[in-house]
Amino acid sequence: MGAETQESASAAGGRTVRARAADLTDQPLTALAVAVFWAWLVVRWTNDFLLDGSLAPRGTSFFPTAPIEFAASTLSGVAADLGVFGLPFRWLAGLVGFVAASVPYLPELATGVWVTVLLTVSGIAFGFVIAVPLSIARVYGGTITRSVALAYTELFRGTPLLAQLFVLYFATPLSIYIRELPAVGTGFVPAQAFWVAVVAFTLNSAAYQSEYIRSALNSVPEGQLTAARSIGLSKVEGIRHVVLPQGLRYAIPGWSNELVYLIKYSSLASFITVRELFEQADAIASETYRYTELFVLAGLLYLALVVSASLLMDAVERYVAIPGLGTSGR
Amino acid sequence: MSDPLLRLDDVYKSYGDERVLSGVSFEMETGDVDVVIGPSGSGKSTMLRCVNRLTEIDSGAIYLDGDCVTDADTDVNELRKQVGMVFQDFNLFAHLTALGNVTLGLRKVRGMEKSAAREKGYEHLEQVGLLDQADSYPAELSGGQKQRVGIARALAMDPKLLLFDEPTSALDPELVGEVVDVMRDLAAEGITMLVVSHEMGFARSAASDIVFLDGGEIVEHGPPEQLFENPRADRTREFLGRLRTEHEEG
Ligand SMILES: Nc1ncnc2c1ncn2[C@@H]1O[C@H](COP(=O)(O)OP(=O)(O)O)[C@@H](O)[C@H]1O
Numbered sequence: 001m002g003a004e005t006q007e008s009a010s011a012a013g014g015r016t017v018r019a020r021a022a023d024l025t026d027q028p029l030t031a032l033a034v035a036v037f038w039a040w041l042v043v044r045w046t047n048d049f050l051l052d053g054s055l056a057p058r059g060t061s062f063f064p065t066a067p068i069e070f071a072a073s074t075l076s077g078v079a080a081d082l083g084v085f086g087l088p089f090r091w092l093a094g095l096v097g098f099v100a101a102s103v104p105y106l107p108e109l110a111t112g113v114w115v116t117v118l119l120t121v122s123g124i125a126f127g128f129v130i131a132v133p134l135s136i137a138r139v140y141g142g143t144i145t146r147s148v149a150l151a152y153t154e155l156f157r158g159t160p161l162l163a164q165l166f167v168l169y170f171a172t173p174l175s176i177y178i179r180e181l182p183a184v185g186t187g188f189v190p191a192q193a194f195w196v197a198v199v200a201f202t203l204n205s206a207a208y209q210s211e212y213i214r215s216a217l218n219s220v221p222e223g224q225l226t227a228a229r230s231i232g233l234s235k236v237e238g239i240r241h242v243v244l245p246q247g248l249r250y251a252i253p254g255w256s257n258e259l260v261y262l263i264k265y266s267s268l269a270s271f272i273t274v275r276e277l278f279e280q281a282d283a284i285a286s287e288t289y290r291y292t293e294l295f296v297l298a299g300l301l302y303l304a305l306v307v308s309a310s311l312l313m314d315a316v317e318r319y320v321a322i323p324g325l326g327t328s329g330r
Numbered sequence: 331m332s333d334p335l336l337r338l339d340d341v342y343k344s345y346g347d348e349r350v351l352s353g354v355s356f357e358m359e360t361g362d363v364d365v366v367i368g369p370s371g372s373g374k375s376t377m378l379r380c381v382n383r384l385t386e387i388d389s390g391a392i393y394l395d396g397d398c399v400t401d402a403d404t405d406v407n408e409l410r411k412q413v414g415m416v417f418q419d420f421n422l423f424a425h426l427t428a429l430g431n432v433t434l435g436l437r438k439v440r441g442m443e444k445s446a447a448r449e450k451g452y453e454h455l456e457q458v459g460l461l462d463q464a465d466s467y468p469a470e471l472s473g474g475q476k477q478r479v480g481i482a483r484a485l486a487m488d489p490k491l492l493l494f495d496e497p498t499s500a501l502d503p504e505l506v507g508e509v510v511d512v513m514r515d516l517a518a519e520g521i522t523m524l525v526v527s528h529e530m531g532f533a534r535s536a537a538s539d540i541v542f543l544d545g546g547e548i549v550e551h552g553p554p555e556q557l558f559e560n561p562r563a564d565r566t567r568e569f570l571g572r573l574r575t576e577h578e579e580g
C-alpha cells in the first residue's frame with residue numbers, strides 16, 4: 001500500500017510540474033525566452049565545437065561584462081544618492097551586478113548544458129526503444145515474457161538510480177571497453193564516464209517509460225485488436241498498426257513527465273565524474289568560490305531546459321492529436 | 331455437387347464448465363443471407379467468432395468453401411481475409427480516418443499500393459454512402475455512419491462471407507435504418523452474410539433462412555415466413571412472442 005501511495009503521489013507531483021510549465025508556455029514571453037536560450041546555445045556550441053572558437057575564443061563570453069558592470073555601479077550610485085528611497089535601485093543594482101558576475105561563466109556552463117542535453121536525449125531515446133517492446137511484453141506477452149519484463153521494471157524502478165550508475169561505472173568493465181572506442185573523449189564527444197551514464201539512464205528510463213506506455217496500452221479498448229485481427233492482421237501487426245499508434249498518443253503526458261525527470265536526474269551523472277551542467281557548475285564554483293552565482297545559474301539553465309522540453313512536448317501533442325483520441329480531449 | 335460456402339459440423343464450445351455451443355450444425359450456400367436469432371447468452375456471438383477463429387472450437391469442424399478451417403494448421407490470417415466481420419460496437423480504428431479504416435487491411439494485409447488502396451477504399455465508402463466522410467475520424471461520425479464505415483472496412487477485403495454481430499443494437503433507433511438499408515443493398519448484390527440480429531424488418535425482407543439458437547443449440551432453422559409464422563418448436567414460439575412484446579413496448 002505504501003509503495004502505491006508514493007507512486008501515485010509522485011505521478012501527481014510530476015503532472016503538476018508539467019502543468020505549471022505548460023501554463024508558462026502559453027505565454028509568448030516564455031516562447032521568446034526559450035528561443036533566445038536555444039539561439040545562444042546553438043551559436044555557442046557551433047563556435048566552440050565546430051568553428052574552433054572563431055566567433056569568440058573558447059571559454060570567452062560573447063557578451064562583454066564591462067558595460068554591465070558599469071550599469072551596476074551607476075545604479076548603486078543612484079541608489080546611494082536617493083538615500084532610503086533608493087532601495088529599489090539597490091536591488092536592481094544587485095541584480096545587474098549578479099548578471100555581470102555570471103556572464104564570464106556562461107561559456108563553460110554551455111558546455112555542461114551540451115552534455116546534459118546529450119545525456120537526456122540519448123537516455124530517453126534509447127530508453128524508448130527498449131520501453132516499447134518491454135511494455136508490449138507486459139501487456140501481450142505470455143507468462144514467462146511477462147514476468148521477465150516485470151522483473152526488469154521492478155529492478156530498475158526499485159533501486160536508486162545512483163546505485164545503478166555506481167554499479168555500472170565501478171563494478172563492471174563497461175567504462176574500460178568504452179574508453180577503447182575511437183573518438184571517445186575528443187571534441188564534442190564526451191569521455192567514457194558519459195557513455196556509462198547513457199547506458200544507466202537508458203536502462204533506468206526504459207523501466208519508467210515502459211510503465212507509462214504499459215498503462216497507455218491497457219487503455220486501448222480490447223475491440224481494437226480484435227477488429228485488427230478480424231481483417232487478417234496478425235497479433236504483432238495489429239499491435240503495431242492499431243494498438244501502438246493509439247497507446248503512444250495516450251502515453252504522451254506521462255512520458256513527458258519522464259523527460260522532465262530525466263533532465264533533472266541527469267545531474268546524478270556528476271557522481272561518476274561526467275562533466276554535465278551540475279558537475280561543471282560545481283567544478284567552477286570550487287575554483288572561484290562563487291557558489292551562489294553558479295548554482296543559481298545552473299538552476300536557471302535546468303529550468304530553461306525543462307521549460308523547453310514542456311514546450312516541445314506540448315507541440316508534439318498538438319501535432320499528433322486526433323479528434324476524440326487521447327490527450328487534449330481527456 | 332458443389333460444397334456449401336459455409337458448413338458447421340457438430341460444433342462444441344465450452345468456457346470452463348459452461349457449455350456455450352453444443353452440437354451446432356448448419357450450412358449456407360453462396361449468396362445466402364442467414365439471420366441468427368436467440369436470447370442473450372445463447373451463444374450467437376460465440377458461433378460467429380468460431381467461424382473466423384477469434385474463438386477456437388472444442389470439437390466438430392467448420393468448412394469454408396469445402397476447406398476445413400478449424401484444423402490446427404490452417405493459417406488464421408488467411409482465413410480472416412476471406413471472412414469479414416462487423417461488430418456491435420463498431421470497433422473502428424480510432425486513430426484512422428474513415429478512409430484509413432477501410433484501407434489499412436488493403437495496405438498491410440493485401441499489400442496494395444497506397445494509391446490503389448485509396449481508390450478501392452473510396453469505392454467501398456461510396457458503396458455505403460459515405461464518400462463525403464472519407465477524411466472524418468470515428469469520433470466525428472454518428473453511430474450509423476460508424477457502422478457503415480465498419481461495413482465498408484469488412485467489404486474492402488472482398489470476403490467470401492460477411493459476419494454481422496448485432497450491427498444495429500448499439501445504435502439510437504433513428505440511426506438503425508441507414509445501416510439496415512446498406513445491409514439490404516448488400517444482400518441484393520448477392521453478398522453472402524451471416525447476421526446475428528433481431529431487426530425483424532431486415533430478417534423478413536432479406537433473409538434466406540432464419541436460425542433460432544437457444545442454449546447453444548439450433549432449435550429451429552427455416553425460411554423466414556415459415557419460422558416466423560409457423561414455428562415448429564414451442565421454444566421458438568415463446569421467444570418470438572417475447573420479442574414481439576419487447577418490440578411493442580420499446
Ligand atoms: N470469452 C469468454 N469467456 C468466458 N465466457 C464467455 C466468453 N465469451 C462468452 N462467454 C459466455 O458464453 C455465453 C454465450 O455468450 P455469447 O456467445 O456472447 O452469447 P450471445 O451473443 O448469444 O448473447 C455467455 O454465457 C457468456 O457469458
Ligand SMILES: [Mg+2]
Nearest residue numbers: 374375376496
Ligand atoms: Mg452477442
